[in-house]
Amino acid sequence: MAKHRKSRRKLFASWAATVASVAFLATPANASEADDTLRLAWGGGAGPLETANVYFTNSRTGIWLAMNVWDALVYRNPETMQYEPLLAEGWQQIDDLTLEFKLRQGVKFHNGEAFNANDVVATINWAVDPASGVLKARETAWIDRAEKVDDNTVRIISKKVFPVALDYLTTLPIYPDEYMAAAGRDGMAANPVGTGPYKVAKLDPTREYHLQVNPDYSWGSPKQTPKIGNVIIREIQDLQTQVAELVSGGIDLSADIQSDQAAQLKNMSGLTVTTGETMRISYLGLDATGRSGDKYLSNLNVRQAINLGFNREAYRKALFGDSARNIHVSCYPSQFGCDDTNAVRYEYDPEKAKKLLADAGFADGIELSLFTVPAVWVDPMVADLAKIGITLKVNAMPWGSLSPKITSGEVPILADNHGSYSINDASASIGYFFGGGPNDYSRDAEVTQWLAEAEATMDPEARKALYAKAIAKVTSQAYHVPMSSHVRHYVHSDKLAMKPSGDEILRLFEYSWSK
């Protein structure tokens, strides 16, 4: 009996030791401030960044990585939206097609390579060459070539007059030419090298990235020297898992959390929710020309009825709260040319919407097909329109399946959101929606012409006037249902001090530990 008791005690002791060691080993990594390491998760919902060679991705996390690891010639201040010198110390417009940049001296890439004009010329000319296969065609389509003037001067020559050149140049990171030639596309993906405030210390593709502060980042960059020494970024696609990591202290920051969860986390001790409005807007695109085979949406009354029947105030409050705002035209107010003074506003008026439908001969109601990616935010729209007699048949599908349908003109109503690729100009929103591209379901030749003219003149006032005319026409014709700006919630440890920006880019170099 005594022997049994002894063996039971031994068994319990071993079990307790195991539990204790497990608990010790698995203590949540809550010591971020102590080891000067910021742990964050991204990729929630959207999935992981496909490559760390940021010229081969259009993912938002690719933009975030690029901002922290590389530098462009020009920096756009997120608060003032003004352009500031970054790798270029200054520039001048030589003629309508030529921009000349004086480059900073004394800047080094993370591998020690000195930065000079060869890097700029090699990067830009490689990026605009279709043979390189880079996925930045939108950002580089305007560039004809880059030319070296001397070691510290380059010229970028446009194919056509391009008034938004500086904004687009803020999105083009400069690669080291010698390293690129030696490492190639895959080498840059495996071991990224830039001049930015952080360098990539370790990388496990689609899982984890370890960044370390760049000790040479002291040449007066407007991006500032980072205040936090190390950053570990983890790809966590499941949002519930991100929440659990936040709550257990496994990560210090997530910028992927949805409004409903952010509201709950707000009350949790140790966590802070910082919310900021973004350039992203949600909208419904209507097939006004009947390309998809729909027989109702080419009727102006129907399009206006949809606009009047949608309660955008309730929608915005329920989904995004007070940090967002109602929009009446499909662009973001800070964008150049996005002035809604001339826009026709459709305030919520279901009775008037019903009357418009009845006048069009659809008093008994109609059924319309709406396409979207799986998202909860079409539900209020479905409910609103049901009240005026429009039944929305929702087809939710992954972006990979939806995208070909959009470009081939098969979508009667598209419910989507658009972030303008963080470009602060109406050409990236109004131009994107109504400029005659595959996403343009209005196909209004007059509007397309105005927008083409607006992109072909350097005169700001002329551009504003053209955008104003386009905005008046697209809203009077109700080609779109502009809905709301979006917000992004940054759920973070209350030991972390950070501020959001309208372009939704995580500027990790600005973050610090709270005093």
Added chain:
Amino acid sequence: MLQYIARQTVSAVFILLVVSIAAFSISHLAGDPAAVIAGENPSAEQIEQIRKTYGFDRPLYQQYLSWMGGALRFDFGTSYHYHQPVATMIAERLPVTLVLGLTSITFALMLALPLGVIAGVWPNSLIDRIALTIAVVGQAVPTFWLSLMLISFLAVGYGLLPVSGSSSWLHYVMPTIALGYYALPTLMRVTRAGMIEVLATDYIRAARAKGLLETQVLVKHALRNAIVPVVSLASVQFGMMLGGSVIVETIFAIQGIGWLGYDAVLRVDLPVVQAVVLVVAAFFIVLTWAADVVNAILDPRIRLS
């Protein structure tokens, strides 16, 4: 025996061929791959150019033959989304899923076999009822819910384990329980049913009459025969874990081959979808083949039938 193995091998190759044709055809119904590769805002010319570059303008059977030819050399092409060789992506993901599958099936068998044997030896007893309850709960509880509960209690509540990731063995504990618990009930019930059936046979009565110890009767005579269907079932369950671990892999951010397949379906990344289906099917078929051979060794009647 050799004849039996040859017969099973021919059957396995035929099934793999059918699976490869199905994987290739079905994934081509998901959408126009050229439009997917082109991304947002492509022109018709760009799409046509991609169609020619990737060979999508060729007849489907030609595309299949060149794909299968590559697959036999473990060359599955390049991912449309990640721009990496698919074979490399699979080679990077497979070990994680194999580890998770092996730990999960081991966890399931370690619980299912003793519980099944005990329940079979003492049917309708209290222990049998407890085992039955475990089985019913295991079949009724969705894996995602169990995963979230485990995270909630073990990681968030008590801080005993890390929430997600795959960088240490501790990261595998909760995924193993979540995935293994799903396979446990079936394995346990088959073991129990096998034991009840075998214990009622004449040769067990004869073994007892010879005066053998009860342990010898149970382990050497009863379990050896009762375990035959369990071996087949365990191999099938293991195969299912390789392809069906997507929920567990997503929740625990493990990113193995199940997650890779799920991600590829969402992105219409056809080369990855096709390769994942083929590789998982190949594992499944090999496991089934191996189970058949093991069963033939355990029970000579099988190879003679």
